[in-house]
């Protein structure tokens with residue numbers, strides 16, 4: 001069977017395509033099926049997208065969706081259904097936690113809840129055989145009008161998964177995106193990623209968290225180098241530094257074979273000076289840390305993150321001293337956070353002095369604990385499903401804080417970003433600087 005994955009872009013700049021289909025395509029191909037990618041760039045309207053799908057003549061269309069991608073995908077899939085009856089399955093974070101919403105939309109036939117490899121293969125096999133049949137539910141696959149399906153156990157052993165199908169990711173410049181683990185054990189209340197862990201925990205089966213062996217990861221990197229060029233590796237794991245024995249083993253083995261710089265995501269509680277030193281020696285050049293708030297109260301009481309501000313100061317200093325660039329990500333407008341506490345985040349940023357930073361207005365992702373709070377307290381507007389999931393404006397009606405107040409803080413961050421860019425640009429000509437600043441403001445407005 002031929003499966004066509006649509007990548008529904010929501011960003012104006014180029015970004016790697018979703019990782020999920022990279023894994024799914026590899027698994028389908030290993031079982032004798034065909035898979036291809038169609039990227040629906042921002043400039044592509046429904047008619048050319050529909051024409052491209054028809055030309056590819058798939059037997060099934062698959063779409064990986066975050067909440068941000070869902071709105072555009074819904075319009076595109078509706079347009080596709082008006083021209084073609086090809087079955088459509090959606091999967092990923094958004095369909096997992098909003099399957100009913102997805103299935104209520106025109107043009108969506110199936111939603112995959114949780115991990116997709118085994119489920120999609122079984123769906124493909126059932127479609128080939130003339131199904132699927134209402135009396136034979138496929139674990140993880142919910143059909144339009146159907147009941148919630150049972151969950152299959154997480155894929156095991158994880159090393160048995162075929163390596164990511166690189167042609168599905170649209171990678172460029174010899175930069176490879178590698179995933180070494182699934183799941184995150186932390187309880188952050190705003191985070192969609194950890195909800196997979198909770199979903200599987202509630203189902204009562206084996207835990208969702210798994211990590212590939214160091215040997216298996218290196219084997220994939222060797223294959224990537226052989227297919228070349230391999231200039232940089234981005235580890236996209238939620239928290240690369242969770243299990244120290246694994247990280248040290250990886251550093252030793254990677255350093256012995258590869259002289260290729262790499263980056264990763266970490267949490268300040270999971271690193272120390274020794275670990276950062278080992279990562280730097282192995283080639284780590286960049287770590288992205290979620291700081292989120294400069295208020296210890298907000299982190300502790302609203303986000304369930306207990307690290308102190310001193311821990312952040314120490315870790316950012318150690319990272320710099322190890323010769324690794326640190327990026328900090330900040331969030332503003334979480335439910336219960338005051339404007340004064342949002343100011344504390346700006347103050348902490350000036351202390352941490354990260355090499356780069358990202359700033360986002362809080363959006364309540366379905367499935368998360370904070371989404372539930374917002375729903376129960378009536379802070380979500382009635383039409384929240386119709387509003388774009390962006391990170392430049394708050395969609396919430398929060399007590400004590402106005403959307404304008406949060407927008408004011410967001411604008412401050414944009415100015416801090418512009419000042420930082422100016423400082424970095426040094427003697428660049430005025431016109432080039434103004435162009436860069438306009439670009440930053442436009443990007444900030446998009447969120």
Ligand code: B12
Pocket residue numbers: 008009010011015016017018019020021023024061062063064065066067068069089090091092093094112114115116117120179183190191192193194236237238360365366391447
């Ligand atoms: C890598 C990554 C990116 C990459 C690639 C995007 C991607 N979707 O892979 C980039 C850098 C582009 C990115 C950007 C953003 N991201 Co991001 N990203 C991640 C991250 C860290 C890892 C994803 C990953 O590696 N998955 C590995 C694969 C194997 O897992 P998977 O995606 O869940 O796929 C499995 C199943 O879901 C299922 N499945 C997935 N797709 C499909 C499709 C079909 C047809 C089927 C049947 C099954 C299926 O099968 C797969 C294999 O088992 C996740 C966190 C996480 N752990 O999910 C955040 C995450 C997905 N990102 C998130 C966000 C918010 C963003 C941004 C909005 C950030 C920002 N503020 O700018 C942007 C916007 C992206 C967009 N267009 O929507 C949120 C999404 C929350 C939500 N509910 O929507 C997450 C969950 C982070 C979080 N902590 O909350 N991101």
Ligand code: SF4
Pocket residue numbers: 184185186187188191192193194238239267290
């Ligand atoms: S550490 Fe990161 S991935 Fe893990 S639950 Fe917190 S925000 Fe999510």
